[in-house]
Amino acid sequence: MRDPSLPDAFFKRxxxxxxVALQGTVELCDGSTQEAQSSIRLEVTQKTSACLxxxxxxxxxxxxVALLVQNEGPRPLRVGLRLIHGARTxxxxxxxxxxxGDRELVEPGAQREIKFPRECFGTYGFTxxxxxxxxxxxxxxxxxxKSDGTASCIHLNGFFAEERxxxxxxxxxxxxxxxxxxxxxxxxxxxxxxxxxxxxxxNPGLHVxxxxxxxxxxxxxxxxxxxxxxRLSLPYLWDAKPTPELEWDxxxxxxxxxxxxxxxxxxxxxxxxxxxIDAVIRSWITRFPAPVGSNGGAxxxxxxxxIAWRIREWLWxxxxxxxxxxxxxxxxxxxxxxxxESAQSLMHHKGHPNNWLLVESGALxxxxxxFPEFKEAEQWFSTGLERLCAELARQFYPDGVxxxxxxxxxxxxxxxxxxxxxxxxxxxxxxxxxILEVLEKGLDYLAWxxxxxxxxxxxxxxxxxxxxxxxxxxxxxxxxxxxxxxxxAWDCESDPQARGCRTFQDGGVTIMRTGNRQHxxxxxxxxxxxxxxxxxxxxxxxxxxxxGRSWLVDxxxxxxxxxxxxxxxxxxxAHNTILIDDREPRPDLQDFRERTRSGRENTFSLCGxxxxxxxxxxxxxxGGDAGxxxxxxxxxxxxxxxxxIVVDELYGTGCHVVDTRWQFxxxxxxxxxxxxSVIAVDSASGAALMxxxxxxxxxxxxxxxxxxxxxxxx
Numbered sequence: 001m002r003d004p005s006l007p008d009a010f011f012k013r014x015x016x017x018x019x020v021a022l023q024g025t026v027e028l029c030d031g032s033t034q035e036a037q038s039s040i041r042l043e044v045t046q047k048t049s050a051c052l053x054x055x056x057x058x059x060x061x062x063x064x065v066a067l068l069v070q071n072e073g074p075r076p077l078r079v080g081l082r083l084i085h086g087a088r089t090x091x092x093x094x095x096x097x098x099x100x101g102d103r104e105l106v107e108p109g110a111q112r113e114i115k116f117p118r119e120c121f122g123t124y125g126f127t128x129x130x131x132x133x134x135x136x137x138x139x140x141x142x143x144x145x146k147s148d149g150t151a152s153c154i155h156l157n158g159f160f161a162e163e164r165x166x167x168x169x170x171x172x173x174x175x176x177x178x179x180x181x182x183x184x185x186x187x188x189x190x191x192x193x194x195x196x197x198x199x200x201x202x203n204p205g206l207h208v209x210x211x212x213x214x215x216x217x218x219x220x221x222x223x224x225x226x227x228x229x230x231r232l233s234l235p236y237l238w239d240a241k242p243t244p245e246l247e248w249d250x251x252x253x254x255x256x257x258x259x260x261x262x263x264x265x266x267x268x269x270x271x272x273x274x275x276x277i278d279a280v281i282r283s284w285i286t287r288f289p290a291p292v293g294s295n296g297g298a299x300x301x302x303x304x305x306x307i308a309w310r311i312r313e314w315l316w317x318x319x320x321x322x323x324x325x326x327x328x329x330x331x332x333x334x335x336x337x338x339x340x341e342s343a344q345s346l347m348h349h350k351g352h353p354n355n356w357l358l359v360e361s362g363a364l365x366x367x368x369x370x371f372p373e374f375k376e377a378e379q380w381f382s383t384g385l386e387r388l389c390a391e392l393a394r395q396f397y398p399d400g401v402x403x404x405x406x407x408x409x410x411x412x413x414x415x416x417x418x419x420x421x422x423x424x425x426x427x428x429x430x431x432x433x434x435i436l437e438v439l440e441k442g443l444d445y446l447a448w449x450x451x452x453x454x455x456x457x458x459x460x461x462x463x464x465x466x467x468x469x470x471x472x473x474x475x476x477x478x479x480x481x482x483x484x485x486x487x488x489a490w491d492c493e494s495d496p497q498a499r500g501c502r503t504f505q506d507g508g509v510t511i512m513r514t515g516n517r518q519h520x521x522x523x524x525x526x527x528x529x530x531x532x533x534x535x536x537x538x539x540x541x542x543x544x545x546x547x548g549r550s551w552l553v554d555x556x557x558x559x560x561x562x563x564x565x566x567x568x569x570x571x572x573x574a575h576n577t578i579l580i581d582d583r584e585p586r587p588d589l590q591d592f593r594e595r596t597r598s599g600r601e602n603t604f605s606l607c608g609x610x611x612x613x614x615x616x617x618x619x620x621x622x623g624g625d626a627g628x629x630x631x632x633x634x635x636x637x638x639x640x641x642x643x644x645i646v647v648d649e650l651y652g653t654g655c656h657v658v659d660t661r662w663q664f665x666x667x668x669x670x671x672x673x674x675x676x677s678v679i680a681v682d683s684a685s686g687a688a689l690m691x692x693x694x695x696x697x698x699x700x701x702x703x704x705x706x707x708x709x710x711x712x713x714x
Contacts, residue, residue, distance in 0.1 A: 001290045001291070001292060001294075001341060001344050001345040001348055001349070002292070002293070002344070002348045003292050003293060004344065006176055006180060009173065009175050009176070010172070010173055010175055010176030010179070010180050011171050011172055011173065011176050012167040012171045012173065012289070013167070013171070013292060014164040014165060014166045014167060014292070015164060015165040016064075016162050016163070016164055017163050017164065017165050018061070018062075018162065018163040019066075019160055019161070019162045019163075020062075020160065020161050021055075021158070021159065021160055022052070022054045022055055022065070022136075022159045022160060022161050023052075023055065023158075023159050039155045039156065039157045040155065040156040041153060041154075041155055042138075042140055042153070042154050042155075042156065043151045043152070043153055044073065044077060044140050044141065044142060044151060044152045044153070044154060045142075045150070045151045045152075046141065046142055047139065047140065047141035047142070048139075048140050048141075049137055049138060049139045049140065050137070050138045050156065051135050051136070051137050051138075052135065052136040052137075052138060052156075052159055053134070053135055053136075054133060054136060054159075054161075057086065057131075057132050057133050057134055058130075058131050058132065058133075059130035059131070059133050059161055060129055060130055060131045061163055062130065062161040062162060062163050063117060063118045063130075063162070063163060063164055063166070064115055064116065064117045064118065064161065064162040064163075064164060065081060065083075065115075065116045065136065065159075065160070065161055065162075066113055066114065066115050066116070066158075066159075066160040066161070066162055067079065067081070067113070067114045067116070067138065067156065067158070067159060067160075068111075068112075068113045068114075068156070068157040068158030068159075068160075069106055069111070069112055069113075069114060069154055069155065069156055069157065070110070070111040070112075070154065070155045070157060071106040071107065071108055071109060071110050071111075071112075071152070071153075071154050072109070072152075072153045072154065072155065073108060073151075073152025073153050073154065074108050074152065075108060075142055075143060075152050076105055076106065076107055076108060076142070076143035077105070077106045077140055077141065077142060077143065077152060077154055078102050078103055078104065078105055078106075078140070078141045078142070078143055078144075079102070079104045079105075079106055079114055079138065079139070079140050079154075080099065080100045080101055080102025080103060080104060080138075080139045080297070081099070081100045081116050081121075081136055081137065081138060081139070082097055082098070082099050082100070082136070082137040082139065083097060083098040083099075083121065083130070083133050083135075083136055083137075084096075084097050084133070084134045084135040084136070084137065085097060085098070085123075085125065085127045085132055085133060085134065086132030086133075086134050087125060087126075087127045087132065088125075089125045089126040089127060089244055090124045090125035090126070090244040090561075091563060094562075094563075095125075095134065096123065096124060096125025096126070096127040096244075097123070097124055097125070098121040098122065098123040098124075098127075099121065099122055099123075099124075099246075099297075099298045100116050100120055100121055100297040100298055100299075101120070101122070101295075101296075101297040101298035101303065102139045102141060103295055103297065103349075103351065103352075104116075104294075104295060104297075105143065106154070111157075113158075115162075115293045115294055116294070116297065117164075117291050117294055118130070119288065119291050119294075119296075119299045119301055119302060120291055120294045120295075120296055120297030120298070120299040120302065120303075121297060121298065121299055122246040122249060122250065122297070122298035122299055122300055122303070123241075123246060123249075124244060124245070124246050124561060124562065125244045126241055126244050128239075128241055136159070138156060140154055144352075144353045144592075166289070167289060168286045168287075168289065169285045169286050169287065169288055169289030169290070169334075169338065170285055170289060170290075170334055170337035170338045170341060171289045171290055171292070171337075171341060172337040172338075172340055172341060173337075174333060174337075176337075177333065177336060177337050177340070180375075181336075181337075181340045181374055181375060181376070182336070182340075182373050182374050182375060183373070183375075186373030186374075187333070187336065187373070189373060190332070190336060190371070190373055191329050191332045191333060191336075193322065193323045193324065193325055193327075194322065194323055195319055195320065195322060195323050196315075196318040196319055196322050196370060196371075197315060197318060197319050197369075197370040197423060197426060197427075198319065198422050198423050198425070198426035198427075199315045199316045199318065199319030199320065199370075199423075200319050200320060201266035201267075201320055203319075203422070203475075203478070204471070204474045204475045204477075204478045205415075205418065205419065205422065205475040205478075205479075206259065206262070206263055206266070206316060206320075207263070207471045207474075207475075208415060208471045208472050208475055209468075209471060210251065210256035210257075210259070211256075211408060211411075211412055212228070212247070212251045212256070212463075213463045213464060213558075214228035214229055214248065214251065215228060215229040216228075216260070217257075217260070218260070219260050219261050219263065219264030219273065220264075222257055222260055222261055223261065223272065223273065223276055227252065227257050228248060228251060228252065228257065230242040230243065230248075234279055234280065234283060235283055237252075237280065237283065238252075238253075238283065238284060238287050238288070238301075239287075244561075245559060245561045246298070246300070246560075246561070247559065247560050247561065249300040250300045250303065250305075250306055252300065253284075253288075253300040253301045253306050253310070254305075254306050254309035254310050254313065255280075255281075255284075255309075255310050255313040255314070256309070256313060258277060258280065258281075258313050258314075258316070258317065259313055259316055261273050261276060261277055262277065262316045262317060262320050262321060265277070265320060265321055265324070266320050269324075271324070271326050273321075274321050274324040274326035274327055275326045277317060277321055277327065278326060278327045278328055278331045281314070281317065281331060281334075281335060282328075282330070282331045282334060284301075285334045285335070285337075285338045286334075288301040288302065289341075290302060290338075290341040290342075290344075290345060295345075295348070295349035296345065296349065302345065303351070304345065304346060304349055304350065304351035304356065304360050305351050305352075305356045305359060305360065307342045307345055307346060307360070307363070308346065308356075308359045308360040308362070308363035308364075309359065309363075310342070311339065311342055311343075311363040311366065311367050312363055312366065312416075312419060314335065314339065315366065315367075315370060315419075317335075318335075318370070336371075339367055339371065340374060342367070343364060343367045343368070343374075343376070343380050346360050346363065346364040346380075346384075347364065347379075347380065347383060352533070353532075354395070354403075354404055354409070354532050354533045354534075355395075355402070355404060355409040355412055355413055357387065357391045357395075358388065358391050358392070358395060358413045358416055359412065359413070359416050360387075361384045361385075361387035361388040361391060362384065362388055362416035362417070362419060362420050363384070363416075364380050364381075364383060364384030364387070365380065365381050365383075365384030365385045365388060365420055366384070366419060366420060366423055367380055368380030368381030368382075368383075368384060369381050369420075369423050369424065369427055369429065370423060370427075372427075381429075385431070385432070388420070388435070389432050389434060389435065392434060392435065392438045393434070395413070395532070396413075396438050396441070396442065397504075397506030397507055397598060398506055399441065399445070399504040399505055399506040399507055400438065400440075400441025400442045400443075400444055400445045400504070401442075401445050401504050401506060401507030401509065402442065403529070403531065403532045403596050404460060404531045404532050404533055404534050405459055405460050405507060405509075405526075405528075405529065405530070405531035406459055406460040406461055406462045406531065406534050407446070407449065407456045407457060407458065407459060407462050407467055407469070408458075408461065408462035408463055408467060409460075409461075409462075409534065410442065410445070410446065411446065411467075411469045411472050413442070414439065414442050414443060414446065414472060414476070415472055415475070417435060417438065417439045417442075418439070418472075418475050418476055418479045420435070421435065421436065421439065421479055421480070422478075422479045425479075439476075439480070440480070443473070443476050443480075445504060445507070445509075446469060446472075446473065447473070448502050448504075448511050449509065449511055449524060450469075450492070451522050451545045451550065452513075452520040452522055452545055452548075453545070453548070453549070453550075454468070454470055454492045455467060455468055455550075456468065456469055457524055457543045457553070457554055458553075458554050458555065458556030458557070459509075459526060459536070459538060459554055460531050460534045460535055460536045460538070461534035461536070461556075461557050461560070461570075462554075462556050462557070463556050463557065464555075464556045464558075465550065465553040465554060465555050465556050465665065466550070467556075470492035473492050474492070499513055499514060499515070499516070500513050500607070501513070501605070501607030501608075501612040501637075502607065503603065503605035503607065503614065505528075505598070505599060505600045505603055505605075506528070506598040506599055506600060507528055507529070507599060508526065508527040508528010508529060508599025508602060508603045508616060509524065509525070509526060509527075509528065510524070510525040510527070510603070510605050510614035510635075511523070511524050511525075512524075512525075512607075512612045512614070512635075512637045512644075514612070514637055515546075519546075519547065520546075521544075521545070521546040521547075521642075522543075522544070522545040522546070523542060523543065523544050523545075523635065523637065523644055524542060524543040525540075525541075525542045525614045525616070525633075525635050526538055526539065526540065526541045526542065526543075526554075526616075527539070527540055527599055527602055527603045527614070527615075527616025527617075527618075527633075528598075528599020528602060528603050528616065529594075529595055529596055529597055529598070529599050530587030530588060530590060530594075530595040531595060531596070532592065532595060532596050535570070535587060535588040535595065536554070536557075536569070536570045536571075536574075536575065536588075537570065537571050537572030537573075537574075537575060537577065537584050537585055537586065537587065537588070538554055538572070538575040538576075538577065539572075539577065539585050539587050539616075539618045540577060540578075540585075540616050540618055540631065540633040541554060541575040541576045541577045542576050542635065542646070543576070544644070544689070546687075546689070547682070547685070547687035548685065548687070549665065549682055549685070549687065550665040551664060551665060551667070551680060551689045552576050552662060552663060552664065552665075552689075553663055553664070553665045554575055554576070554663070555569060555574055555575075555663055556569070557569040557570065564712065565712065568712035570588075571584055572584035572585050572586075572661070573661060573711075573712070573713070574661075574663060574712075575661065575663060576661060576662055576663055577661055578631065578648060578658055578659060578660050578661065579658070579659040579661065580622060580629060580650070580656050580657075580658060580659075581624075581656050581657050582624075582657070582659065583622045583623045583624040584622065584623040585618055585620075585621075585622055585623075585631070586621050586622060586623045587618075587621075589621045589623075590621065599616075602616055602617045602618070602619075603615075603616050604616070611636065611637065611638075612636070612637035613634065613635070613636050613637075614634070614635045615632060615633065615634040615635070616632070616633055617630060617631070617632045618630070618631045618633075628652060629650055629651065629652035630650070630651040630652070631648065631649070631650055631651075632648070632649040632650075632651070633646065633647070633648050633649075634646075634647040634649075635647075645694075648660070662678070662691060664680050667680040667681060667682055667683075667689075668680065668681045668682075668683055669681075669704055669706070670704070671702045671704060675690075675692060676692070676693065676700060677690050677691060677692035677693070678690070678691045678692075678702065678704075679691075
């Protein structure tokens with residue numbers, strides 16, 4: 001957060017007690033090396049980097065890296081650091097590394113000293129200290145959406161390490177809280193044991209699961225120290241790094257696990273649960289004061305997205321546990337101070353221009369709405385709402401599909417809107433009509449892509465192949481099915497629509513539902529844009545569900561951690577698509593504008609009474625040197641979904657080997673030489689799926705991979 005320029009009696013600051021220069025050598029992106037005693041000039045057309053090698057690798061005494069830069073170009077630039085550690089606990093072939101997120105902004109013509117405190121770094125690996133920093137990579141990129149092909153210039157004028165005497169959190173003192181952030185009377189009212197806002201025990205939003213695939217323990221297990229599959233305990237909860245994955249650290253600091261214990265308290269009134277929540281929140285606030293002069297970077301504690309999620313989890317504490325005397329008054333005061341710091345951070349800083357901005361804007365509006373006692377509450381609400389409406393217009397297509405084309409992130413954005421609509425109804429505040437319009441269209445899309453077994457596909461980055469958003473849909477039914485927002489009921493209790501066809505033209509997604517309620521068939525065809533981020537090579541891929549189970553699936557993704565398995569999950573090889581001479585379609589190589597362009601030009605569908613047809617076209621790019629090929633895939637639903645015909649047409653020149661990939665959900669898969677077809681059998685029910693080439697050539701080569709690592713497959 002930015003320094004609020006308050007007196008020390010109102011706001012606590014860290015003290016820099018030592019500062020040393022780290023200049024050693026610099027290796028530029030062109031491979032040249034020079035001494036870093038003088039200014040280093042970098043040209044930036046889109047992004048560039050430089051490798052700084054410190055004079056000494058042991059930075060243990062220090063907790064901040066500072067970089068003095070000057071932007072001499074006409075456009076804003078984003079700057080970030082990557083620290084390369086000497087240890088290799090993350091991957092045997094890769095050094096552990098810590099990242100700052102590349103989000104510190106330097107305005108045109110500005111000279112700025114950027115402080116990167118240790119708490120703004122997220123780390124891949126078990127390395128928790130700075131005892132062996134081999135390299136510091138400086139990453140510079142144009143501000144998102146500002147590239148026009150011309151070069152900008154930035155100078156690196158200094159490279160330092162600092163040691164601070166840090167204060168305990170929160171930084172906002174009681175005097176600052178009662179005389180600057182709020183009023184004495186307002187704080188006293190807030191601290192009294194009572195329920196705050198619409199986040200109460202009867203709100204089904206309490207049961208929406210967290211957006212991660214780590215284990216979700218029961219309240220008793222969490223109280224015993226088991227969180228997201230790891231054994232943890234107070235007071236060392238926040239210092240633990242039991243996995244090398246940065247994502248696990250982020251989810252811990254976002255406090256998703258608290259909601260399970262809050263539900264337990266709501267059901268039982270357990271003092272143990274309330275006391276545990278009190279201890280966890282107070283320990284976090286004390287341990288992690290807001291970083292002043294930093295946007296939080298990629299650090300698990302104060303990254304902008306972590307702030308937003310934590311606000312939303314704490315709202316359930318305020319709505320349900322606040323009334324318990326076991327939540328101590330000192331903890332309530334500390335929470336109020338930390339919420340003020342969180343809102344100020346979101347006012348000053350923005351995260352990635354995708355679902356992050358929607359979640360952050362919604363959280364800022366919510367904290368302003370639910371805590372009107374803060375003097376800046378109305379500003380938080382109006383700013384959050386203004387940003388939210390701008391992002392809804394930018395990120396959601398007219399057909400209601402979110403521009404990342406991921407059901408997971410689509411659902412996350414819908415959850416934020418439901419929280420806001422629910423809170424606005426409770427406080428009798430009006431919202432822009434466009435919010436409800438996007439919400440209803442977005443829910444309509446989620447309802448259509450739901451499989452007959454009430455699971456969801458995993459397009460792009462969406463976790464595993466059996467996503468479940470039923471709790472979110474129930475929350476939607478509760479929020480939109482009452483009062484002035486009364487609309488159609490959303491839930492998973494009734495069967496999905498058994499028959500029909502729907503194409504979401506902008507998102508480029510077609511769903512075919514055939515058969516009857518006893519034997520429904522479902523096919524999803526993925527054409528259209530690749531997506532703003534979290535992109536997979538699943539262009540013109542499809543999913544098939546029939547006879548009570550999924551057959552052809554998008555496997556989703558297991559982790560965001562860099563590595564060969566993550567690369568495989570994101571590749572075309574892991575999807576129901578094609579390769580040309582082992583070269584993949586690479587929609588991720590398209591620029592942002594092309595990745596998010598409406599799919600109306602590339603998608604065709606005919607949804608009639610007796611026939612459903614969908615088609616899409618992909619014009620490149622392809623990985624490697626696959627030539628300028630265009631690929632058209634058409635799908636025809638025949639005989640009530642008993643057959644689906646898939647036609648692939650390639651346009652280009654030369655003779656090539658075409659590899660058609662099919663990804664099966666777990667089943668017994670075999671090749672039948674007699675029929676020249678691949679057959680998948682469900683051993684439990686005996687149901688089977690046959691994939692048969694229309695003209696099986698003698699040269700047909702069929703390979704079945706199951707759990708393969710060389711090559712990756714299965």
